[in-house]
Amino acid sequence: MIKQILPSEVVAVDVREDPPEATLFPEEEALVAAAVEKRRREFRTVRHCARLALAELDVPPSPLLRGERGAPIWPAGIVGSMTHCAGYRAAAVGRSEVVSTIGIDAEPHDRLPDGVLDAVSLPAERVRHAALAGADATVHWDRILFSAKESVYKAWFPLTGRWLGFEDADITIDAEAGAFQARLLVPGDTAEGLYLTGFAGRWLVQDGVVTTAIAVLR
Incomplete structure (x- = not known):
């Protein structure tokens, strides 16, 4: 599903159920040792998706731990993003010389x-x-907006290492194109010396799930 809204330079894997073969490294198990079983399943399956995606880039399996603000720590030379909700888990990865950042x-x-x-x-x-809802009430545009803001933050943080609040990005959804534009309302200087002014992303509603994605290519 999420592959449909990501460029070919990004490898994505998603599942609708928790496969029995999904396992964690001991270091990962320690991160969710006190969590309820639902949270453990989500954590386990989304990392299973990530390792399958990394395998397509010939990256061997390794623990995917959490860094600052819970962001995943990817292997050297890799950028990526993970997400999960009820009945859906996904991971997307790319090589850092090709892709600057990913947020899903x-x-x-x-x-x-x-x-x-x-x-x-x-x-x-x-x-x-309100205008979108008036034109098509079958789509939950509020949920798409919320998801887009989450994707913006996930794309922003690896580049800047800074928090981005919901009020710090102004998002315009294109209903016909299945796309959105995020205009940043805070300074966007990055660790690489670049300056961000916004992100372009895509959205999809399918089988009861909203997905949003941003991938910035170099």
């Missing part, structure tokens, strides 16, 4: 809980959301 997110295709849209969106985004 998955959410159930359902209306956001009451109050969440106001908490995560800007006034201009809510105006655009």
Whole structure:
């Protein structure tokens, strides 16, 4: 599913169920030792997806631990992103000489809980959301907006090492193209000396799941 909204330079693997062959390295097991079984399954399966994707890049299996703010620590020369929601897990990876950053997110295709849209969106985004909802009420545009903001953060953090709040990116969703544009509202200087002004991403609703993805190619 998520492959459909990522460029060919990115390898993605996703599953709809938790496969019995998914396992963790001891170092990974330690990270979720106190977690409930649902969380352990999500953690295990999304890393299973990541290792399958890495194998397509000829990267051998290794522990995928957590770094600052919980971001995954990828093998040298690799950038990537992982996501999971009820009934869906996915990972996307690429070689760092080809891809600068990746951000993916998955959410159930359902209306956001009451109050969440106001908490995560800007006034201009809510105006655009109302227009989208008025044109097509079968799509939960609020959930797509939320997912896009999650993908923006996941793409932003590896490049900058800094927090990005929901209010720090203004997202415009293109309903016809299945795309979105994120305009950054904070300084976007990166560790590589670049300056980010925004991200372009894509979205998809399929089989009850919303996926969003950003991949910045070099």
